[in-house]
Amino acid sequence: MKIWVSAALVLLGSMMSGAVQAQSSELYQQLGERSGIETIVEEMLLGVADDERIAHYFADVDILRLHKLISEQVCNVSGGPCEYTGDSMAVSHNNLGINNADFNALVEHLIAAMEQENVPVAAQNELLALLAPMHQDIVE
Amino acid sequence: MPKRIFYGLSVLLLSAVQPVLAQQFEAPGSRLLATGGASTIEGSGGGGIVPWATLSSYADEGEWGATVQMTEVQVDDFSLSVQGASFNWNNRVEVSYARQQFDLETIGGELEQSIWGVKARLSGDLVYGVMPQVSAGIQHKSNQTFALPQAVGATDDSSMDYYVSAAKAWLAGPFSRTWVANVTLRNTEANQLGLLGFGGDKEDSREWVGEASVAVFLDRYWAVGVEYRQKPDLLSFAKEDDWKDIFVAYFPSKHVSVVGAYADLGSIAGLESQTGWYLSVQASF
Numbered sequence: 001m002k003i004w005v006s007a008a009l010v011l012l013g014s015m016m017s018g019a020v021q022a023q024s025s026e027l028y029q030q031l032g033e034r035s036g037i038e039t040i041v042e043e044m045l046l047g048v049a050d051d052e053r054i055a056h057y058f059a060d061v062d063i064l065r066l067h068k069l070i071s072e073q074v075c076n077v078s079g080g081p082c083e084y085t086g087d088s089m090a091v092s093h094n095n096l097g098i099n100n101a102d103f104n105a106l107v108e109h110l111i112a113a114m115e116q117e118n119v120p121v122a123a124q125n126e127l128l129a130l131l132a133p134m135h136q137d138i139v140e
Numbered sequence: 141m142p143k144r145i146f147y148g149l150s151v152l153l154l155s156a157v158q159p160v161l162a163q164q165f166e167a168p169g170s171r172l173l174a175t176g177g178a179s180t181i182e183g184s185g186g187g188g189i190v191p192w193a194t195l196s197s198y199a200d201e202g203e204w205g206a207t208v209q210m211t212e213v214q215v216d217d218f219s220l221s222v223q224g225a226s227f228n229w230n231n232r233v234e235v236s237y238a239r240q241q242f243d244l245e246t247i248g249g250e251l252e253q254s255i256w257g258v259k260a261r262l263s264g265d266l267v268y269g270v271m272p273q274v275s276a277g278i279q280h281k282s283n284q285t286f287a288l289p290q291a292v293g294a295t296d297d298s299s300m301d302y303y304v305s306a307a308k309a310w311l312a313g314p315f316s317r318t319w320v321a322n323v324t325l326r327n328t329e330a331n332q333l334g335l336l337g338f339g340g341d342k343e344d345s346r347e348w349v350g351e352a353s354v355a356v357f358l359d360r361y362w363a364v365g366v367e368y369r370q371k372p373d374l375l376s377f378a379k380e381d382d383w384k385d386i387f388v389a390y391f392p393s394k395h396v397s398v399v400g401a402y403a404d405l406g407s408i409a410g411l412e413s414q415t416g417w418y419l420s421v422q423a424s425f
């Protein structure tokens with residue numbers, strides 16, 4: 001699964017490179033702007049795919065679409081020039097049965113990806129603080 | 141003492157694999173790094189001297205976890221050794237056990253007690269939502285060396301502490317750092333944790349005392365903080381002071397944590413201004 005995800009994301013990445021950058025927030029810049037965010041989300045999803053605690057949730061999910069949507073969302077909440085085009089968190093995670101442990105597992109992979117990409121701790125914390133309130137819509 | 145510290149450090153070295161890898165593989169539980177906190181000298185999960193609303197280990201809903209700890213405190217005229225273990229079920233209930241040996245280096249002699257603890261998470265979450273995590277706990281303490289405590293006025297050789305704690309983390313607090321605060325209210329009649337027995341000749345009644353801790357994470361692995369713990373003062377032979385410490389905590393992985401602190405324990409058994417070092421090593425499973 002990991003290799004498949006990898007190959008698909010590399011392909012996607014090459015198709016999307018060259019996106020126009022507008023002026024934007026400091027957090028967005030510290031995350032490495034659009035390409036940095038895409039790399040972080042890719043690494044996060046690779047970690048998720050390899051994590052037996054939560055990989056099963058994503059078995060039938062279109063990973064390319066998920067990568068695009070989460071990247072858009074992170075770009076958007078961090079103050080970047082992106083529009084989020086997916087469903088609300090409540091709708092998209094409805095009935096998945098995600099618990100607190102699952103949520104933390106995903107956050108762990110996000111943190112590991114940000115560490116890997118040398119995102120400064122302050123920026124890591126700011127992004128986590130922006131995503132944490134989604135917990136209530138995602139966890140049942 | 142050096143032997144115990146040596147043992148603790150070897151446990152640390154064996155467990156301290158590369159942090160990011162350790163985060164991804166064979167994690168002992170699903171809660172986020174460092175949210176298991178450290179072990180207190182009374183066995184409960186928390187800071188060093190204050191039990192926190194957090195439960196020990198990294199067990200989350202649907203998981204269980206356990207910890208073992210070794211702690212050494214060395215102040216001017218005394219040293220304290222603690223060995224303890226704890227068990228966490230579902231991040232709902234924590235059961236802990238600790239043994240304490242208190243060496244009266246200047247006065248001569250040794251005091252010992254054992255402490256069973258139970259703590260339950262009542263509501264809220266340390267990290268998510270706006271409400272703090274609130275827990276309530278009891279510590280059942282029995283002193284195994286009651287002759288000296290009795291001679292200086294203590295009335296009982298065993299007793300219970302009851303406490304309620306509230307803790308909250310701010311993921312991006314001041315300076316965009318993660319901050320954690322905990323306040324604890326404890327009902328107790330323990331003299332110097334219970335090492336000098338329970339109840340006293342000056343006052344033989346239970347008291348409410350306040351305790352608090354604040355910590356800031358410098359990065360994902362290092363935190364610094366302060367703790368303050370009010371103490372009752374029930375024995376007439378010697379004044380008992382509040383305790384405070386400044387600590388540095390290191391969480392190289394979910395398997396191990398190390399806390400070093402500088403502690404000010406005030407006056408103990410008539411010997412004034414006891415200050416010194418605190419070192420605690422905890423392994424999590």
Ligand code: HEM
Pocket residue numbers: 054057058061062066069070073085086087088092093096098102103104106131132134135138
């Ligand atoms: C802050 C944390 C999270 C964020 C920001 C997030 C974001 C997203 C986004 C943007 C989508 C796409 C929405 C759409 O289809 O329009 C999505 C879908 C999904 N998420 Fe999450 N998510 C989070 C946590 C989790 C967790 C913890 C799990 C499970 C362990 C999870 C499992 C899924 C699954 C399985 C889908 C696909 C649903 C489907 O297509 O039917 N998510 N998420």
